[in-house]
Amino acid sequence: MPAFPARFTHWPRRWRLLAWSVAGVYALYLLAGNIFLNTPLFDLATNRKPQKFVMRTGPAITLLPGHVIAWNVHMRGHVNHTVYVLHADRASARLALWPLFHREVRVPHLQASGVSAEVTRVDDVVPPPPRGNQGWTLRFDAIHSDSIQHARFGKLLIIGQGQGTVGFRKQLRGGPSELYDSQVAFSDARASYDGVQLLNAMKVEATFGYPWHYRDQAPGLAKFEILRGALKVDARSHGIRVDTDARTLAVSSSPSTGQLQADITLDRGTLQPGSRAVWRVPLQAGAGAPDRGTLALQLNAAQDIRLQARLPARKDTGASLDADLHITGRKIPFREPGQLIERTSGRVQGEWTFTxxxxxxxxxxxxxxxxxxxxxxxxxxxxxxxxxxxxxxxxxxxxxxxxxxxxxxxxxxxxxxxxxxxxxxxxxxxxxxxxxxxxxxxxxxxxxxxxxxxxxxxxxxxxxxxxxxxxxxxxxxxxxxxxxxxxxxxxxxxxxxxxxxxxxxxxxxxxxxxxxxxxxxxxxxxxxxxxxxxxxAGLDLLGNAQVDATLRRADFKQRYFDLSGTSVQLRNVRVGQQQRKTPWQGRVQFRQGRIDAQAPFRVDASAALTMSDAAPLLAVFAERGDYPRWALSLLDSGQVNATTRLRWQAGHLVLDGLEAENERLSLRARLDLLEQNKRGDLYLRWGLLGAGIEMKGKQRQWHLAGAREWFDGRPALLPADGAAGTAD
Incomplete structure (x- = not known):
């Protein structure tokens, strides 16, 4: 039989030209396609918006139009606060060429090996594009792998022997998306959360999919409200160890004979009847993580959802739990999970020792x-x-x-x-x-x-x-x-x-x-x-006192208090070294008053004073021997009733408008006691006799002629409207 070159020369000329043309085009495709896949040209074409999507590969080859084999494939996408990362050691994909003319990138089949997937939430945000329908469409009918190595969802990590087929369709630039009926399964897998081992010897079967929709119709967790899916889990559970004795909560796990079994079906956000889950987990919790026994958690869905939890009481553990809760209906409000609480009824009994x-x-x-x-x-x-x-x-x-x-x-x-x-x-x-x-x-x-x-x-x-x-x-x-x-x-x-x-x-x-x-x-x-x-005010007093304080807040925001009704009573008081037949008595009754608790703290009040005699008050202004002889007879003149306005701040007491009367005595005074200094004015009258004292520190100036006119001409220490002390 003649060799192909010999036979080729006998072909009609037009067939030979066609063959050479096809061979040339194929060679050009091989050259251009492989150069494109293995040079920065590929990055320029696929990574035009690296903040949203990045795809990198190792060596890649294409031998047939629409068919690509690539190694060390890495893809990363970022939408809102969610980052998606996919990796495959090897991927082989077939691209349908005809749909390209309809602005659609269709991959009927993609086979991958050594696959890992991660979905995490980050602080940085990449806003999604506004809703639109002008972008190209990506369509992957079947992405299949028989060697899924691990999958991470936030802090949950599943490692094992996995396989699955996933298909989806997505229109770019804010268009809708669809997840075809997909399935993923793991055998002999391990699951951990935030580094704490939870499950091993785990078998997982999951099916899922959702219909064609725009993102704003079901964003984030709301996609579960349009999802159709089923999950089956059968695994051995590790024991949970929670040590609350450390400065920071220490959570770990330990091998045990616990078990998790789940068979859950979700249809557009509604648990289907027959869905159930049972988790029996040995629990060590508390200061030093003492053994608490086995905690049993159970979920059942029939007409409603029933949740049960039980931790039997054990002697000297200080821990027990018996909870039986019913949730009306089977709809899960993924947009507003708190609504579940409004549908929950039941009883929770328990005992726990907290640090x-x-x-x-x-x-x-x-x-x-x-x-x-x-x-x-x-x-x-x-x-x-x-x-x-x-x-x-x-x-x-x-x-x-x-x-x-x-x-x-x-x-x-x-x-x-x-x-x-x-x-x-x-x-x-x-x-x-x-x-x-x-x-x-x-x-x-x-x-x-x-x-x-x-x-x-x-x-x-x-x-x-x-x-x-x-x-x-x-x-x-x-x-x-x-x-x-x-x-x-x-x-x-x-x-x-x-x-x-x-x-x-x-x-x-x-x-x-x-x-x-x-x-x-x-x-x-x-x-x-x-x-x-x-x-x-320089007087040494010894006796018994009683303060009856009444306080009412007049304004929470401005921190005003009304102290009307407060009284101070002094009994059996001895003043300095004075020798008295009977002890001195005194009482102060706040008729109106206000405390301003804002900085600086201040008390304004008007008060009524009752004194067994005026001797202590007169002693503030002058020594006993300094008073006129007629005034000395008034020092023990019987009960004196007085009124005054006062203002008190830390280290500063002011009395103004003090007026005292009894059958023999008429007295007017104003007094300013500031830290270690004191000043004031006193007017004292007995019949036609009167005297005034101007006090400034240790200095005293007497006014015997025109004493009343002198006193009335002295400036007030408090404004006329500032000491009434009525609360707002």
């Missing part, structure tokens, strides 16, 4: 002015109805270290707490905290002790609906007869002025209401001072 209990006050309060420091056991019996806690739900904490910060006072002790939900429309939630013994300090943990007490009660109450817990929550704090070991600890509130506590003991009773931010709303306090020694 920190601060999350419990955080449920009630916007600011952490109450804290449950350290660990403790929580026993709960919660009943849910349509996503809300139902009446009868209870929470108990047998013992926990408690701290409350109120108005700059830090109160600490070992507490117990009981919370419950009472019937009503809406229900009312209360958390009753009891502290048998407590200590109160000023300015923090290392501050001076203000008082020690017993039986402190703190009750938090408010709307029992979960979403409203912290909005209108109110608190009431009460204690009785707390012991004040040393009154000098209260000098921090007096400033460095002319009033100082030098000693004494006492008791304190308080009843205060606060809001969710720990701001005082209103309350009362009674302070009893025994053997109180104090120095006021």
């Amino acid at each position: 920190s209990l601060n999350w419990i006050p955080a449920l009630f309060l916007r600011k952490p002015w109450v804290q449950l420091d350290g660990g403790g056991t929580v026993r709960a019996d919660l009943q849910l109805k349509a996503g809300e806690l139902a009446a009868g739900s209870t929470v108990d904490i047998p013992e926990a270290a408690a701290t409350a910060e109120v108005a700059g006072v830090r109160m600490t002790g070992t507490a117990s707490a009981h919370g419950e939900l009472a019937p009503g429309t809406p229900t009312r939630a209360t958390l009753d905290v009891r502290v048998p013994r407590f200590n109160a300090r000023a300015g923090g943990e290392k501050g001076d002790t203000l008082f020690d007490g017993r039986d402190l009660s703190l009750v938090l109450s408010g709307d029992g609906r979960l979403r409203e817990f912290r909005k209108d929550m109110r608190a009431r704090l009460r204690f009785s007869n707390a012991t004040i070991p040393d009154l000098t600890a209260y000098n921090r509130y007096l400033g460095k002025g002319q009033a100082r506590l030098l000693g004494g003991t006492g008791t304190l009773t308080g009843d205060v209401e606060l809001d969710t931010d720990g701001r005082v709303g209103h309350g009362t306090a009674t302070l009893l001072g025994n053997g109180a020694r104090l120095q006021v």
Whole structure:
């Protein structure tokens, strides 16, 4: 038989020309195609927008038009906050040429080996293009691999022997997309989450697909609402170990005999009847990760969804759980997962020992002015109805270290707490905290002790609906007869002025209401001072004192308080070295008053004074021997009733418009006590006799002639409208 070259020469000339033309075109294709695939020309064509899509390959070859074999294929896409990464050791694809004339890149078949896929969420965002229908269409009918090595979805990693076929169609430049019916399966696989091994010896079968749609019709997780899919899992489960004793939560796993079985079907966001999942996992959790037993989690879908969790109680573990929840319907709201809560009813009972209990006050309060420091056991019996806690739900904490910060006072002790939900429309939630013994300090943990007490009660109450817990929550704090070991600890509130506590003991009773931010709303306090020694404007006083304080917040935002009704009473007072037949008595009643708690702190008030005699007041202005002889007879002139306006700031006390009268005496005064300095004016009248004193530090100037006119001509220390002290 003649050789091909010999036979070729006998072909008709036109056939030989055609053959040479075909061979030339083929050679040109081989040259151009392989140069394109293996030079930067390929990158220039495919990576025109590297921030959105990048494709790189190792060596690549094409022998037939429309057929390409490439090694070390790497693709990366970025849309919104999601990054997709695909890798294949080898890929062989066939491209349909005719659809190119219809602006469609169609790959009927792509075979890949050594495949890995990753889908992760990143902080950087690449906005998707606006909706459109002018772009080219990519169509991959079947991407198949028998050697899928691993798949990562966020922190979930699956490694094993996988195979699958995936097909999709996507129109570029904001066009719609479609995921053809696809399937992926793994055998003898391992699954981990954030580096913690969860499952091994795992068999997975998954089928999935969704219809042709634009991205804005089902973005992100909303694609599950149009997805048709099924998932079957059969695996051995590792035990979960959670050590809460470290500074940071330590989560790990250990080999065990646990098991996970799941058979779930989802059709356009709705679980199909018969879907079920059971996960039995040994659990070690808590400080030092003690053994808690086996936690069983179960999901079943019939007419509704049922979720169950059970951790049997074991002696000395301080842990148990029994939950049975029903979710009305089988629709999963992937766009608004929180809607599942509104459809959930059931009961959760359990006991758990936590290393920190601060999350419990955080449920009630916007600011952490109450804290449950350290660990403790929580026993709960919660009943849910349509996503809300139902009446009868209870929470108990047998013992926990408690701290409350109120108005700059830090109160600490070992507490117990009981919370419950009472019937009503809406229900009312209360958390009753009891502290048998407590200590109160000023300015923090290392501050001076203000008082020690017993039986402190703190009750938090408010709307029992979960979403409203912290909005209108109110608190009431009460204690009785707390012991004040040393009154000098209260000098921090007096400033460095002319009033100082030098000693004494006492008791304190308080009843205060606060809001969710720990701001005082209103309350009362009674302070009893025994053997109180104090120095006021240079006078040494010794006696007993009683302060009955009434406080009402007039404006939460501006921090104004109304202290009308507050009184201060002094009994059995000895003034310096004076020898008296009967001890001096005095009382101050605030008829109107306001505290401005904004910086700088200030008190404005008008007050009524009742004194057994005027001797201490006169002693502020001059020594006993400096007064005229007629005035000396007035020092013990009987009870004196007076009124005054006052302003007090740290280290600064001002009295103005002080007017005092009795049957024998008429007195007018104004007094300014600033830190270690004092100044003021005094007018004293007895019948037709009168005298005035101008005080400036240690200097005294007497005015005997025209004393009333002199006093009336002196400037006021407070504005006429500034000391009334009425609350806004």
